[in-house]
Amino acid sequence: MKWMAALACVLVTSMCLAQAAQSFRPASTNVWGAQYPRIDDAGRVQVRVKAPEADSVRLNFWSGPKLQMQKQPDGFWTVTTEPLVPGFHYYTLVIDGAEVADPGSQAFFGGSRHASGVEIPEPGTTFYSVQDVPHGQVREVWYHSQVTATWRHALVYLPPGYDSQNERRYPVLYLQHGGGEDETGWIRQGRANFILDNLIAARQAEPMIVVMAYGYALRAGESLPEPAPFGSPQMWQAMQHMTSTFEDDVTQALIPFIDKTFRTLTDRDNRAMAGLSLGGMQTFHITLRHLDLFSHIGGFSGAGGVLGDSAGKFDPKTDYEGAFADAAGFAKKVHVFWIGVGTAEPERFHARIGGLHKNLDAAGIEHIYVESQGTDHEWQTWRRALHDFAPRLFRTRKTRS
Known part of the structure; x- marks a missing residue:
């Protein structure tokens, strides 16, 4: 019976992890087809970048968290942030000391250079959204x-x-x-x-x-x-x-x-x-x-x-x-x-x-x-x-x- 309880626990945990993964979606600020960075309804951001020969990769939100990313067996580095406040956030990646843009993000000019950015939607706010109205x-x-x-x-x-x-x-x-x-x-x-x-x-x-x-x-x-x-x-x-x-x-x-x-x-x-x-x-x-x-x-x-x-x-x-x-x-x-x-x-x-x-x-x-x-x-x-x-x-x- 213990093995059945253990199996049930594993299945429940896997389902929870799968549901958590499914709640993340590509950010609207990504380049076409890029699956990362990803955001969820809580405002968390997942970032993933391939750097198999790197020794250290850090995520640098200019007005937010600075986080060490974790290297995966496939050469990708990943990290998930705590919830960010709604709005637009500039960020860069620091790969072995070199600060670079995320290839999954569009480029936005800020800080006197082109940098990455991610948009966190503000719940219930549509005044800056594209709507079905006449456009200039x-x-x-x-x-x-x-x-x-x-x-x-x-x-x-x-x-x-x-x-x-x-x-x-x-x-x-x-x-x-x-x-x-x-x-x-x-x-x-x-x-x-x-x-x-x-x-x-x-x-x-x-x-x-x-x-x-x-x-x-x-x-x-x-x-x-x-x-x-x-x-x-x-x-x-x-x-x-x-x-x-x-x-x-x-x-x-x-x-x-x-x-x-x-x-x-x-x-x-x-x-x-x-x-x-x-x-x-x-x-x-x-x-x-x-x-x-x-x-x-x-x-x-x-x-x-x-x-x-x-x-x-x-x-x-x-x-x-x-x-x-x-x-x-x-x-x-x-x-x-x-x-x-x-x-x-x-x-x-x-x-x-x-x-x-x-x-x-x-x-x-x-x-x-x-x-x-x-x-x-x-x-x-x-x-x-x-x-x-x-x-x-x-x-x-x-x-x-």
Whole structure:
């Protein structure tokens, strides 16, 4: 009888293991036909890579676990993570000390290079999913900038019906990526096109053109500055200089090109700018110095305070050339001023953005402050930010609160 009980135990265990294996499925971010990485409903990730001659393989989620993988007799290395929070996660593999991408994953540009990524679905959340609604188009454009003396690249989202409604003109949102990412991020990682498709279909947002430009710029004849430690005065000086160059590129080259190429509404009331992290800092710097061009402003985990001030200090009377000095005048010019941060982001972002929010309140500056619950300095925070920000754009002041 004991052998029967033992056999039953083995069978039950095997069935449980089989059911657990069946609950895993290939991630939506995999290359075509790749079975790994795999995810389950709990948010766990299984990674498998073939490296028969390797002595050590480690899984490195940039904002998550760093795990040693186990070598199997067939030369594959495997590991299963604990549940990850929903959203998009960058990761790499470290094979005998060399950090490489996972061949089973699509490549996403982040951290100033192409890396692997895995998408963990958020249960019950569909606002960034592909749905059965009319879809806009994302087009690639090249424009020549006299500021940089180069051809520069941007992606442009055109709303559903753009090609069929030939007489209609549209407002424009300039939407910037973060540091270490590029103009592809808002589409590939952020799913901005699907967010806009779904909002427009539900009549929750105005049909708009969205321009996503390459956010790094050097003036003609300049070379890249020497790398500087994060947070150092040299780093802030380099960022300030590059942002100043990007400001001129946006205002002198990009906006004129977009207005000439597409059917845009060219007045300031129909032009917005927003960005995440570094793109948020760029947005504040550009828009607040050019309120003749912009009337809607969004900072998604964007650094508050004076550009170049690593302490994040803020004086509404003098900073940004006094754009906030007159609260009533600011409210007349800026129809939406939106700032937000994830509750799980590092303290430096809370200090900057939360501090900006408090200072704006103290100065009587009308603005919108939103916290994304449970999310870090990551794409799930910024997807939620865009989903909240976009419906507020290009509407009357009575309906935007």
